[in-house]
Amino acid sequence: MDLGEVRKKAKEQLQPYCRVCPVCDGRVCAGEVPGMGGAGTGAAFRANIDALARRRFNLKTLHGVKKTDTTIQLWGQSLSMPIMAAPITGVSYNMGGKMSEDEFTDVWVSGALQAGSLGMIGDGADPVMYDGGLKAIRTAGGKGVPFIKPRGQAEIIKRIRQAEESGAIAVGMDVDGAGLITMALKGQPVEPKTPAELKEVIAATRLPFIVKGIMTAAEAEIAADCGAAAIVVSNHGGRVLDFTPGAAEVLHQIADRVKGKLTILADGGVRSGADVLKLLALGADAVLVGRPLVVGAFGGGKEGVALLLNKMKNELVSAMLLTGTADVKNVSYDILA
Numbered sequence: 001m002d003l004g005e006v007r008k009k010a011k012e013q014l015q016p017y018c019r020v021c022p023v024c025d026g027r028v029c030a031g032e033v034p035g036m037g038g039a040g041t042g043a044a045f046r047a048n049i050d051a052l053a054r055r056r057f058n059l060k061t062l063h064g065v066k067k068t069d070t071t072i073q074l075w076g077q078s079l080s081m082p083i084m085a086a087p088i089t090g091v092s093y094n095m096g097g098k099m100s101e102d103e104f105t106d107v108w109v110s111g112a113l114q115a116g117s118l119g120m121i122g123d124g125a126d127p128v129m130y131d132g133g134l135k136a137i138r139t140a141g142g143k144g145v146p147f148i149k150p151r152g153q154a155e156i157i158k159r160i161r162q163a164e165e166s167g168a169i170a171v172g173m174d175v176d177g178a179g180l181i182t183m184a185l186k187g188q189p190v191e192p193k194t195p196a197e198l199k200e201v202i203a204a205t206r207l208p209f210i211v212k213g214i215m216t217a218a219e220a221e222i223a224a225d226c227g228a229a230a231i232v233v234s235n236h237g238g239r240v241l242d243f244t245p246g247a248a249e250v251l252h253q254i255a256d257r258v259k260g261k262l263t264i265l266a267d268g269g270v271r272s273g274a275d276v277l278k279l280l281a282l283g284a285d286a287v288l289v290g291r292p293l294v295v296g297a298f299g300g301g302k303e304g305v306a307l308l309l310n311k312m313k314n315e316l317v318s319a320m321l322l323t324g325t326a327d328v329k330n331v332s333y334d335i336l337a
């Protein structure tokens, strides 16, 4: 299986929801939520892409870095690369449903695992999403991370218990899902969380807790103070609020404030190993990838997800050699021009 075949099959399977564009930049699919696009004008999706494209590297080849280390340790796991599969749900209404939610989450989690990485799963109004994801994590021996929507406190804690029972190595909440009116319309309201409420949720489990959807240094600090093990600097792929900045625009400022206090993850618009290295230089410890791996999943199943992750890892190695970066655990801001 090669990338060309994967993309061709994905295009057939995903049409008209995703056109599998040469560059996945949110232009053609602007406003397609449900679908694979960004909300409204699509500006927040494009901001992720543009913010990464604006950063440039200082090309360096006269140095002694001849070997690179792309491994990281996270939540007791050794990962082959600092790149994980982001939580994605809603196969039926976002991707056309040629795969079931169960099949998709299984391919997602097992494909990431095959590449030596981790897959994350999400939560939605239809219980098939969270439950199916947990099933995939259980099958993977717990090697996966579920994300719960910011529901009422009791509903969140109930799902944390289910995550614990599945053996998941960590659990998180996509707090940026707080404005999803669709959840309320389906009788499952979501809401912003006060620091006290966040603290209560985090204190309810001994699993490392990840707060996803942080876009300001002040909120990163709140997450750290509430006991979060990690944050994901993310605008949810531009799907929740039009006109937010791109993750790469705000990441450095956030990392400046909380680096060392918790693990910093980031996502949005990562399309290559070079993009991964840029986010690491801006302060991330690891990154998540969404849409490109959906193409892998629909075009090649578990192998397709692993293929795309490994492609990014190879590109990351190349970019590391050409910037004099020996280890992903120690990436200098100065590699950026």
Ligand SMILES: Cc1cc2nc3c(=O)[nH]c(=O)nc-3n(C[C@H](O)[C@H](O)[C@H](O)COP(=O)(O)O)c2cc1C
Pocket: 035, 036, 037, 048, 086, 087, 088, 089, 090, 094, 121, 122, 123, 124, 147, 174, 212, 234, 235, 236, 237, 238, 239, 267, 268, 269, 270, 288, 289, 290, 291, 292
């Ligand atoms: C179709 C789709 C569904 C998503 N569902 C979820 C979800 O259920 N929970 C969540 O935390 N993020 C969700 N996300 C956001 C992703 O986890 C991630 O933040 C985003 O896709 C990263 O941007 P990228 O796709 O440009 O890589 C979804 C994204 C897409 C495209």
